[in-house]
Amino acid sequence: MTALARVLSRGFRVADRIVPDSAFAVGDALALLRAAKVAPSPDAVEGLERLLASIKAESELSLFGRVSLKWDFVRLLRNAQLIEDSHAASPSLTAAPIKAPLFILGLPRSGTTFLHDLMAQDPGNQVPRNWQMIYPAPRPAGFNSAGDRRIVRVDKQLDLFNGLAPGFRELHPIYADSPQECSEITAHVFQSLRFDSTHRVPSYFQWLEKHGHDDAFLFHKKFLQFLQDGKPARWVLKCPDHTFTLDAILRVYPDARFVVLHRDPIAVLGSVAHLTQVLRRPFLRGINAAEIGAQVAARWTQGANLLLDFDRRADVPASRKFHMKYEEFTAAPLVAIQRIYAHFGEELTEQATQAMIRQIEAKPRGGYGRHAPYRLEAFKLNASALQAGFMPYVQQYCQAVR
Numbered sequence: 001m002t003a004l005a006r007v008l009s010r011g012f013r014v015a016d017r018i019v020p021d022s023a024f025a026v027g028d029a030l031a032l033l034r035a036a037k038v039a040p041s042p043d044a045v046e047g048l049e050r051l052l053a054s055i056k057a058e059s060e061l062s063l064f065g066r067v068s069l070k071w072d073f074v075r076l077l078r079n080a081q082l083i084e085d086s087h088a089a090s091p092s093l094t095a096a097p098i099k100a101p102l103f104i105l106g107l108p109r110s111g112t113t114f115l116h117d118l119m120a121q122d123p124g125n126q127v128p129r130n131w132q133m134i135y136p137a138p139r140p141a142g143f144n145s146a147g148d149r150r151i152v153r154v155d156k157q158l159d160l161f162n163g164l165a166p167g168f169r170e171l172h173p174i175y176a177d178s179p180q181e182c183s184e185i186t187a188h189v190f191q192s193l194r195f196d197s198t199h200r201v202p203s204y205f206q207w208l209e210k211h212g213h214d215d216a217f218l219f220h221k222k223f224l225q226f227l228q229d230g231k232p233a234r235w236v237l238k239c240p241d242h243t244f245t246l247d248a249i250l251r252v253y254p255d256a257r258f259v260v261l262h263r264d265p266i267a268v269l270g271s272v273a274h275l276t277q278v279l280r281r282p283f284l285r286g287i288n289a290a291e292i293g294a295q296v297a298a299r300w301t302q303g304a305n306l307l308l309d310f311d312r313r314a315d316v317p318a319s320r321k322f323h324m325k326y327e328e329f330t331a332a333p334l335v336a337i338q339r340i341y342a343h344f345g346e347e348l349t350e351q352a353t354q355a356m357i358r359q360i361e362a363k364p365r366g367g368y369g370r371h372a373p374y375r376l377e378a379f380k381l382n383a384s385a386l387q388a389g390f391m392p393y394v395q396q397y398c399q400a401v402r
Contacts, residue, residue, distance in 0.1 A: 019086070029052055032052075037078075038080070041226065041342065043191070043215040048190040050190075053204075054207075055069070055199055060285040061285070062285050064282050064283065065285075079134075080219070083226050083289070093222075093225045093226060096230050097232075097383035099234075099255065100318075102235065102237065102258070103240050104239075104258075105258055105260045105307065106261035106312075106326075107262075107304065109260065111261050111330055112266060113238070114330070114365065115336075115337075118359055119305050124352060126235050127180075128236075129178065130176050131176040132203065132379045133195070134157070135154075138227050145355060146268075150176070151176040158190060165281055173363075186219065188223070191213060191215055193208070193244065197279050198280060213248035214251060216245070216248065217253075218252055221253070232312050239335060246306070250316065254336050256316075256320070257322075258322070259320050259340055260323050260324070261324055262320065263398070265393065266399045267385065267395070270298060270374030270375055270376045273289075273293050273379040273381070274379075276292050280292075289381060290380035293376070293378075293380050294380070304392075305392065322339075322344070
């Protein structure tokens with residue numbers, strides 16, 4: 001390992017142990033399993049092998065990309081083993097239900113992170129946190145993040161990444177105790193659309209589309225059960241990628257509820273493409289803006305149509321869905337929250353209301369700054385050409401929301 005790689009690796013620790021500097025070649029799943037000292041499920045192993053093969057064939061990793069890949073994958077393997085071992089040792093974890101979880105859906109850059117963060121201020125809600133993806137553990141009531149060693153370490157890691165990917169925090173302002181997306185949970189079994197954001201992995205993506213997401217969400221449920229530690233919890237979960245995993249979600253959580261935020265896709269595609277570019281820069285040597293643009297446009301045209309299909313599903317009644325325009329939400333966030341709670345028959349306590357008000361005052365617009373729209377032309381995209389594909393979605397949701 002070079003001197004630079006050693007410096008970079010100091011920022012990435014798993015349970016206080018730097019990943020051993022054993023021989024490792026991208027594509028070598030067995031070396032990772034030996035380094036992690038775990039025995040994952042056959043489905044997780046297949047996902048790992050498919051992902052590594054795709055990265056080796058289709059991504060040209062930077063030095064940071066190679067170092068971080070090893071750290072990241074060993075961390076995921078060890079964390080997944082911890083979850084499985086905990087369930088085996090404590091059957092009460094598995095017996096504890098995950099009742100009517102609330103999933104926040106929507107195209108990327110549609111206010112879903114802001115909504116998730118506000119709902120996380122309610123002490124009656126539970127959300128997965130960034131630090132829990134690195135150091136899985138329940139977050140006790142009244143948790144004080146100040147001075148917690150795990151929080152300090154994860155914030156340092158996020159600072160390091162922000163330095164390697166300038167502009168990341170402005171595009172996605174997150175910290176150690178911020179709510180995290182579910183794609184980070186399903187990444188633990190290497191069946192996650194998260195990897196497509198940071199690497200160029202078209203063959204893995206195609207495999208995952210065919211394989212499906214049931215195994216990933218069965219593990220997702222185990223992860224939540226571990227975090228709630230046998231106690232009842234009202235989970236609020238968020239990830240734009242849920243749009244593509246709804247069948248699996250409903251098989252694992254048949255009583256799931258959904259909030260769907262809507263925003264004009266043409267207004268967000270440039271930002272989505274730019275964020276993908278920023279996320280890939282530290283990991284890859286070569287980035288093709290036009291390829292990213294085409295990928296983002298195709299993916300979210302499909303996603304918009306899937307949201308239309310989801311709204312027509314008879315097995316998810318209207319009482320379990322709530323639609324809202326991005327503009328309505330950002331204009332009056334607390335009013336929007338009140339409407340969501342009322343729709344689902346949940347009590348919005350005064351304590352939760354005050355906590356949300358403080359968060360809105362501290363981070364207007366969720367902490368996102370105002371800037372000029374990202375130019376579609378930078379990613380070889382043409383707004384007029386895109387409009388036809390998005391027209392059914394725009395007519396249904398972006399002109400008036402029921």
